[in-house]
Amino acid sequence: xxxxxxxxxxxxxxxxxxxxxxxxxxxxxxxxxxxxxxxxxxxxxxxxxxxxxxxxxxxxxxxxxxxxxxxxxxxxxxxxxxxxxxxxxxxxxxxxxxxxxxxxxxxxxxxxxxxxxxxxxxxxxxxxxxxxxxxxxxxxxxxxxxxxxxxxxxxxxxxxxxxxxxxxxxxxxxxxxxxxxxxxxxxxxxxxxxxxxxxxxxxxxxxxxx
Amino acid sequence: xxxxxxxxxxxxxxxxxxxxxxxxxxxxxxxxxxxxxxxxxxxxxxxxxxxxxxxxxxxxxxxxxxxxxxxxxxxxxxxxxxxxxxxxxxxxxxxxxxxxxxxxxxxxxxxxxxxxxxxxxxxxxxxxxxxxxxxxxxxxxxxxxxxxxxxxxxxxxxxxxxxxxxxxxxxxxxxxxxxxxxxxxxxxxxxxxxxxxxxxxxxxxxxxxx
Numbered sequence: 001x002x003x004x005x006x007x008x009x010x011x012x013x014x015x016x017x018x019x020x021x022x023x024x025x026x027x028x029x030x031x032x033x034x035x036x037x038x039x040x041x042x043x044x045x046x047x048x049x050x051x052x053x054x055x056x057x058x059x060x061x062x063x064x065x066x067x068x069x070x071x072x073x074x075x076x077x078x079x080x081x082x083x084x085x086x087x088x089x090x091x092x093x094x095x096x097x098x099x100x101x102x103x104x105x106x107x108x109x110x111x112x113x114x115x116x117x118x119x120x121x122x123x124x125x126x127x128x129x130x131x132x133x134x135x136x137x138x139x140x141x142x143x144x145x146x147x148x149x150x151x152x153x154x155x156x157x158x159x160x161x162x163x164x165x166x167x168x169x170x171x172x173x174x175x176x177x178x179x180x181x182x183x184x185x186x187x188x189x190x191x192x193x194x195x196x197x198x199x200x201x202x203x204x205x206x207x208x209x210x
Numbered sequence: 211x212x213x214x215x216x217x218x219x220x221x222x223x224x225x226x227x228x229x230x231x232x233x234x235x236x237x238x239x240x241x242x243x244x245x246x247x248x249x250x251x252x253x254x255x256x257x258x259x260x261x262x263x264x265x266x267x268x269x270x271x272x273x274x275x276x277x278x279x280x281x282x283x284x285x286x287x288x289x290x291x292x293x294x295x296x297x298x299x300x301x302x303x304x305x306x307x308x309x310x311x312x313x314x315x316x317x318x319x320x321x322x323x324x325x326x327x328x329x330x331x332x333x334x335x336x337x338x339x340x341x342x343x344x345x346x347x348x349x350x351x352x353x354x355x356x357x358x359x360x361x362x363x364x365x366x367x368x369x370x371x372x373x374x375x376x377x378x379x380x381x382x383x384x385x386x387x388x389x390x391x392x393x394x395x396x397x398x399x400x401x402x403x404x405x406x407x408x409x410x411x412x413x414x415x416x417x418x419x420x
Contacts, residue, residue, distance in 0.1 A: 013234055014400065017227010024223055024259030025373060028337050035259065044264065049234030049245065054254065054262035125399045127238050163235060163400035164377060189335045190224065190373035198408030
């Protein structure tokens with residue numbers, strides 16, 4: 001039950017809190033859960049808003065894991081064109097049972113070709129002049145069946161919606177790997193039960209992104 | 211519109227993601243928002259689950275801010291007995307317009323005496339043998355009027371519920387400092403609107419903690 005969280009310069013800090021942080025709380029329910037951060041290079045990584053976190057591993061010394069979660073944030077535009085990142089993700093897809101994304105992490109999975117022929121989702125809501133990532137995903141990657149959804153589970157590849165919905169994706173993976181009762185108990189102790197239920201109702205029928 | 215986030219060894223990473231991380235997203239709506247981490251000493255701080263973050267400031271060189279948010283996590287038990295932390299919080303209460311807590315950060319505010327004579331809330335839901343912090347708050351601090359609530363706003367001091375409810379507390383502070391439309395727009399772009407509404411309904415009538 002080991003989770004690798006893939007980070008890079010310009011990830012939104014909430015994407016780390018809602019993946020690594022939810023897993024940290026889930027360990028109170030299932031102590032066999034482990035997690036680590038992996039970045040292109042081990043050491044300090046500067047996230048959006050200036051938060052610095054320390055990645056325990058670089059791509060070159062990345063341990064095996066039962067699931068990897070690729071985080072999102074404004075740095076995705078650079079990483080979607082970073083050959084080192086794309087090669088790493090393709091290697092994960094070939095060697096790991098499960099590769100997932102939260103928020104705009106899906107844009108990097110798409111650039112690596114991991115979403116081709118699959119259903120997927122990503123961040124929808126933006127402000128100002130920003131173009132919705134879900135529209136970019138649909139326009140740039142015609143081989144991806146893009147859905148408006150909270151979580152899209154395609155077995156070996158799982159994608160989640162934007163920002164705070166990373167909590168829902170992480171709970172979904174906990175449910176798959178550790179059992180639904182561990183996921184529900186984790187939602188309860190992070191005081192997310194009402195929110196989880198509301199998000200479930202809001203996305204009851206995943207629909208093609210328009 | 212500057213926010214200081216108070217961290218220490220053993221904070222839950224989701225508490226940083228849900229405060230600093232929500233503010234980082236809010237900057238897309240209101241670019242004048244700024245935030246920084248402050249810890250007893252500047253530099254690397256080891257959070258729960260092993261995540262390392264870098265605090266830009268120590269207590270000795272802490273800048274002024276419009277609001278400080280004290281985070282929670284298992285380290286609270288040590289910090290509630292740390293004279294350096296308690297002196298720092300009392301100094302903030304005397305010099306800052308607003309001191310807030312998320313999750314078990316309230317336990318440290320209580321130990322510093324900042325909640326005496328005020329209404330307050332903290333984390334409720336626990337698993338296994340853990341005692342609910344809200345029960346400890348009520349039993350150890352009879353001068354605090356402890357409520358089951360999402361956010362308790364007492365003007366100069368604001369406390370929030372457990373773990374993921376740190377998102378709701380941060381949105382509440384954004385509403386107070388930057389206006390309700392900035393808070394609502396931030397909730398929308400973090401794809402939290404349904405969850406926010408559901409949490410509001412779940413805690414419609416704050417009640418004395420039992």
